Amino acid sequence: MEKYFVRLKELYPELVDFRRDLHMYPELSHTEEDTPKKIADFLTSIGLEVRTGVGGRGVVGTLQGNNPGKTVALRADFDALPIQDEKDVDYKSRIPGVMHACGHDLHTAALLGVAKVLSENRDNINGNIVFIHQFAEEVIPGGAKAMIEDGCLQDVDIVYGAHVSSTDPLGRIGIKEGYAMANGDIFEIEISGKGGHAATPHLTVDPLVAGSQLLLNLQQIVSRQVNPIDSAVVTVASFHGGEGYNVIPDKAKITGTVRTFKETVRDHIEQAIGQIAESTCSGLGASIDYNYTRGYPALINHSEETKRVEKVAVSLFGKETVKRTSPQMGMEDFAYYLKERPGSFFWVGGALEDQTKIYPHHHPKFDVDEQAILYIGKLFIGLVSEFLSLNKSKMTTDKETIR
Numbered sequence: 329m330e331k332y333f334v335r336l337k338e339l340y341p342e343l344v345d346f347r348r349d350l351h352m353y354p355e356l357s358h359t360e361e362d363t364p365k366k367i368a369d370f371l372t373s374i375g376l377e378v379r380t381g382v383g384g385r386g387v388v389g390t391l392q393g394n395n396p397g398k399t400v401a402l403r404a405d406f407d408a409l410p411i412q413d414e415k416d417v418d419y420k421s422r423i424p425g426v427m428h429a430c431g432h433d434l435h436t437a438a439l440l441g442v443a444k445v446l447s448e449n450r451d452n453i454n455g456n457i458v459f460i461h462q463f464a465e466e467v468i469p470g471g472a473k474a475m476i477e478d479g480c481l482q483d484v485d486i487v488y489g490a491h492v493s494s495t496d497p498l499g500r501i502g503i504k505e506g507y508a509m510a511n512g513d514i515f516e517i518e519i520s521g522k523g524g525h526a527a528t529p530h531l532t533v534d535p536l537v538a539g540s541q542l543l544l545n546l547q548q549i550v551s552r553q554v555n556p557i558d559s560a561v562v563t564v565a566s567f568h569g570g571e572g573y574n575v576i577p578d579k580a581k582i583t584g585t586v587r588t589f590k591e592t593v594r595d596h597i598e599q600a601i602g603q604i605a606e607s608t609c610s611g612l613g614a615s616i617d618y619n620y621t622r623g624y625p626a627l628i629n630h631s632e633e634t635k636r637v638e639k640v641a642v643s644l645f646g647k648e649t650v651k652r653t654s655p656q657m658g659m660e661d662f663a664y665y666l667k668e669r670p671g672s673f674f675w676v677g678g679a680l681e682d683q684t685k686i687y688p689h690h691h692p693k694f695d696v697d698e699q700a701i702l703y704i705g706k707l708f709i710g711l712v713s714e715f716l717s718l719n720k721s722k723m724t725t726d727k728e729t730i731r
Contacts, residue, residue: 329709329710329713332445332446332449332709332713333706333709335445335448336441336442336445336702336705336706336709337702339441339444339445340441340701340702342441343437343438343440343441343701343705344437344698344701346366346370346436346437346440347433347434347436347437347698347701348418348419348433349366350363350366350406350428350433350436350437351419351420351421351427351428351433352419352420352421352422353421353422353423354408354409354421354423354426354427354428354433355407355408355423355426356407356408356409356410356426357407357408357463357464357465357466357467357470357471358384358385358407358463358464358467358471360385360406360407360463360464361385363406363407363436363463364380364385364386364387364406364461364463365380367387367406367436367440367461368380368387368389370440370443370444371387371389371440371443371459374443374444374447374448375447376389376390376391376443376447376459377389377390377391377392378390382475382478382479382480383463383471383473383474383475383476383477383478383480384463384464384471384474384475385463385464385471386460386461386462386463386471386474386475386478386480387461388458388459388460388461388475388480389443389458389459389461390456390457390458390459391443391446391447391450391453391456391457391458391459392450392456393450393452393453393454393455393456393457393716394450394451394453395453395454395455396454396455397453397454397455397456397716397717398455398456398485398486398715398716399455399456399457399458399483399484399485399486400455400456400457400458400484400485400486400487400488400711400712400715400716401457401458401459401460401480401481401484401486401487401488401665401669401671402439402442402457402458402459402460402487402488402489402708402711402712403439403460403461403462403487403488403489403662403665404432404435404436404438404439404459404460404461404462404489404490405432405435405436405461405462405463405465405471406432406433406435406436406461406462406463407432407463407464407465407466407467407471408421408426408427408428408429408432408433408466409426409427409428409429409430409466409690410425410426411425411426411427411429411690411691411692412424412425412427412692413426413427413429413692414692414693415692415693415694415695417695427692427694428694429689429690429691429692429694430466430689430690430694431491431492431494431678431689431694431696431700432465434492434678434696434698434700434701434704435490435491435492435704436461437701438490438700438701438702438704438705438708439459439461439704439705439708440459441701441705442459442705442708442709442712443457443459445705445709446709446712453716454716454717455716456483457712457716458480458481458484460475460480460487460665462475465660465661468512468514468621468623468624469623470624470661470664471661472661472662472663472664472665473661473664476664476665476668481665481668481669484669485669485670486633486669486670486671486715487665487666487669487670487671488633488637488671488672488673488674488708488711489662489665489671489672489673489674490673490674490675490676490704490707490708491660491673491674491675491676492675492676492677492678492696492700492704493675493676493677493678493679493689494678494679494680494686494687494688494689494694494695494696495679495686495688496675496676496677496678496679497677497679498677498678498679498681498697498699498700498703499645499649499676499677499699499700499703500649500650500651500675500676500677501637501641501645501649501650501651501674501675501676501677501703501707502651502652502653502674502675502676502677503629503634503637503638503641503650503651503652503653503672503674503675504629504634504652504653504654504655505629505630505631505634505635506628506629506631507589507626507627507628507655508627508628508629508653508655508656508673509626509627509655509656509657509658509659509660509663509673510559510561510587510588510589510626510627510655510656510657510658510659511586511587511588511589511591511594511622511623511624511625511626511659512585512586512587512623512624512658512659513585513586513587513588513594513598513620513621513622513623514583514584514585514586514620514621514623515583515584515585515586515598515601515618515619515620515621516581516582516583516618516619516620516621517539517542517581517582517583517601517605517616517617517618517619518579518580518581518616518617519535519538519539519542519569519579519580519581519582519609519614519615519616520535520578520579520614520615520616520617521533521534521535521538521576521577521578521579521580521613521614522578522613523575523576523577523578524575524576525574525575525576526573526574526575526576527574529576532576533612533613533614534576534612535569535577535578535579535580535609535614536569536570536576536577536580537612538580538608538609538612538613538614539567539569539580539581539582540567541608541612542582542604542605542608542609543564543567543582545604545608546562546564546584546601546604546605547562548604549562549597549600549601549604550562550597553596553597553600554593554596554597555593558588558589558590558593559587559588559589559655559657560586560587560588560589560593560597561585561586561587561588561657562584562585562586562597562601563584563585563586563587564582564583564584565583565584565585566581566582566583566584567580567581567582568580568581569581586598586601587657587658587659588626589626589655594622598620598622601618601620602618602620605618606618623659624659624660624661624663624664625663625664625667626663627659627660627662627663627666627673628663628666628667629666629671629672629673630666630670630671630672632670633670633671633672634672634674636672636711636714636715637672637674637707637711638650639714640707640710640711640714641674641707641710643710644706644707644710645703653675660673674707676700676703676704676707677700677703678696678697678698678699678700678703679696679697680695680696680697681697
């Protein structure tokens with residue numbers, strides 16, 4: 329396996345250039361045009377079978393080995409976020425109000441590097457490798473479900489995904505069997521009252537007062553209606569209504585998110601929000617329009633495949649580098665792939681060496697150590713090797729191969 333890793337390291341400057349190009353010219357979810365074209369051109373240039381427009385804007389490259397065998401899929405996402413890039417770097421986003429603030433550009437570069445290394449060694453491949461480049465991970469609905477419906481998992485036996493972490497030490501591998509990330513839902517409650525002059529509130533039905541009471545009442549769902557053993561979050565993230573200082577408006581609107589793991593808890597909270605909203609607002613003379621949108625399902629990593637990730641990661645980087653993580657209340661539409669095929673989603677540390685420049689994901693100054701490309705790439709290659717028996721030789725544990 330060492331020759332694959334040496335080759336990946338040789339490609340590193342090219343992969344950094346690709347990542348930085350995407351970083352300078354990011355594209356928002358469901359508007360990606362140039363990004364998928366760049367990816368498709370790269371995959372075509374290395375001799376892969378390439379499908380574009382998969383599920384909308386997705387790209388799928390297939391590498392057929394020269395020997396029969398099973399099929400493994402690897403996935404990277406490539407959409408950006410509506411955030412103004414505030415970093416002081418040469419590759420800062422040149423698109424106003426849009427930036428790669430979650431590492432999707434790095435995921436893409438890493439997977440392209442893996443594709444190039446393995447395409448140069450197809451004689452040793454027993455089976456096939458599918459490279460899934462997904463659009464629109466950052467929004468609901470995301471691109472995963474549409475790409476699956478368009479056949480990106482056809483004939484696939486197993487699927488893996490990786491996510492860089494800007495706050496974990498470079499190269500740390502985070503794994504979690506079972507529930508790893510949460511169901512992610514959205515709720516909207518429009519409150520209709522009766523507007524009027526702020527000096528005569530008794531002649532109105534104030535939707536702001538009803539909304540304020542509702543906001544507080546919603547906080548009792550998790551604390552008093554959900555078993556403390558079961559994790560859940562109900563967050564009101566916006567409350568809008570009125571414009572003038574002396575005008576009571578007719579309407580107000582509350583929006584927020586719900587995060588859960590268990591479907592039974594998810595069902596209960598959806599119902600409870602509606603019941604509390606109705607009783608709270610009707611008791612104050614107002615009416616409501618309640619909408620609840622179910623987003624991504626909970627991401628549940630398969631036990632056997634997570635153990636495979638752990639085994640390969642330990643063999644490559646050492647036992648001290650692999651950490652079992654706690655479930656996260658964030659959401660990730662890789663969950664859809666895991667509902668269809670066995671697999672696992674893992675995290676790779678990419679914290680910058682300068683701690684004063686470490687920022688969380690979705691922050692205007694977000695950035696990562698680009699060497700995470702090598703760690704993700706090496707682990708992907710190791711997983712492919714383990715599953716398809718590319719090479720029975722011992723995998724290297726020499727970290728100098730990475731650095």
